[in-house]
Amino acid sequence: MHSSAAEKDETAAPRGMHLALGAMVACQVGLHACVQGVRLAAPLNVLRLGYSAWSVGLVMTMFALFPALLALPAGRLADRRGYHLPVRVAAVCSLGGTLLAAALQNLFTLCVAAALCGAGSGFGMIAIQRSASRLAQSDSERLRVFSWIALAPALAGLFGPMLAGLLIDHAGFSAAFLALALLPAATLLAARAVPREAPRPAPAPGVRKTSAWDLLRLPSLRRLLFVSWVVSLSWDVHGFALPLLGVERGLNASALGLVLAAYAAASMTVRLLMPLVAGRLSRRALLCGALLLTCAVFAAYPLFRSAWAMAACAAILGIGLGLVQPAILATLHEVTPPERQGEGLALRSMTLHASMAVMPLLFGAIGAGIGAAALFWLMSAALGLGSLQARTIHADRGS
Structure with missing residues (x-):
């Protein structure tokens, strides 16, 4: 029984x-x-x-x-x-x-x-x-x-x-x-x-309230927020700079649509397959490997002129960026104290949305000044730096 x-x-x-x-x-x-x-x-x-x-x-x-x-x-x-x-x-x-x-x-x-x-x-x-x-x-x-x-x-x-x-x-x-x-x-x-969660008890009287900014004292969380920002920036750069690069290469709207479709299809496919193989993957290896892959793709993108070659780059980019998102979220929950994971996610969300509001103006200035190819190469350098930062992320909740 x-x-x-x-x-x-x-x-x-x-x-x-x-x-x-x-x-x-x-x-x-x-x-x-x-x-x-x-x-x-x-x-x-x-x-x-x-x-x-x-x-x-x-x-x-x-x-x-x-x-x-x-x-x-x-x-x-x-x-x-x-x-x-x-x-x-x-x-x-x-x-x-x-x-x-x-x-x-x-x-x-x-x-x-x-x-x-x-x-x-x-x-x-x-x-x-x-x-x-x-x-x-x-x-x-x-x-x-x-x-x-x-x-x-x-x-x-x-x-x-x-x-x-x-x-x-x-x-x-x-x-x-x-x-x-x-x-x-x-x-x-x-x-x-969704099952209900017991509410967290209120802090005892006289206990100093903590600030979300205190979480930035955790070195690994700082590094992960930088990595997350770089990844988000790479999505925005690709969406912004690809039409500019395509026009410079003489591609028409249909060809650009093919490139973007290749990116979307690869990203969706890898996200569908990811849950089936996630248990066999190392979070750290996945994070570093995906960043290096996207770094290489951004470096190579401006070297190609045909729509098919650029579509292949877009598909590989979709794979890399599709892989990295779950790894970032899983890592954030490892390096943040359990009772403050909502604040950790909030810092990430605030960083990404502030960037989305401001960075397109900077993209436009760079693209107009030195060309779309430079945006891809600058993004490649930032992703390379992000992969170096990802290698040093450890679960340092108590630091």
Whole structure:
């Protein structure tokens, strides 16, 4: 009798973990597909209403600015209250943003909608990634968990803009925003399948409150934040500089579409395969190897002139960047104290969103001054430096 009960418990635990992980992936797909759809619909609506390109830039800035401003409060709330309250806040923000955009379409409301949907996606991502790490019992299992979590942005990046684009063309902008509002509503339902976490007890009276910036005293966390920023920067450089390089090489829009499709297909494929092999991979070897691979690709990219050669580079780049994201998230949870992992994720999110808001201006200045090829080579050097930093990352939570 006792042995059969123990066997039932052993089978129930993995089943419960898989259900919770599936629900977390669904929650992130809902929030991320919503913001990606609004990211397509809002600027198109701004142009349809007759506003200038500067207004489009203002709306697009809102998507990155508010996640950066709210990252630390989101991380602290996730550490203090667990999964459900932050995800509910995130879903309500995204739901409110899409409903506002559907009801009132002018520059102000579209800016507010972009801010709310961007904040919702960023707020929810921190809570989801923090709670996902608690499903794992070992380093290899954590890497596998984050491999599944990394699928969510890829799926959302396909589904959200496709849904928005089809509805804009066939039913108009209001219908598109209303349909996108169903995605955070679905997140609220999917979150019910995630087990509740006991809230962290309040600190005793007289205990000094810690600041998230204190975490930067951990050398390995500083190095990992640099690596994470470099990887994020490489995505942005590729998206920004590839059209410039293609025009310099005389490629037409169809050829550039082929290159970007090769990148997207390789990135999606490696993310689909990653959970199947994550248990056999070393997190450190994966992190360093992926950075060196992307470093080599960025160095080689400007040397090619044909669309097929550039598509091959893009596919290899998609593999490298698809591999590195789960390794970064798994490593962040290893080098951050367990009770402050939400704050660690918040520092990462704040760094990335601030970079997204500022760096395109710098890319434009460099590209205009010394050409697109220089952007690729500068990025290659930064990735090489990132791989050196990755080799020195250790679990130094108590440092």
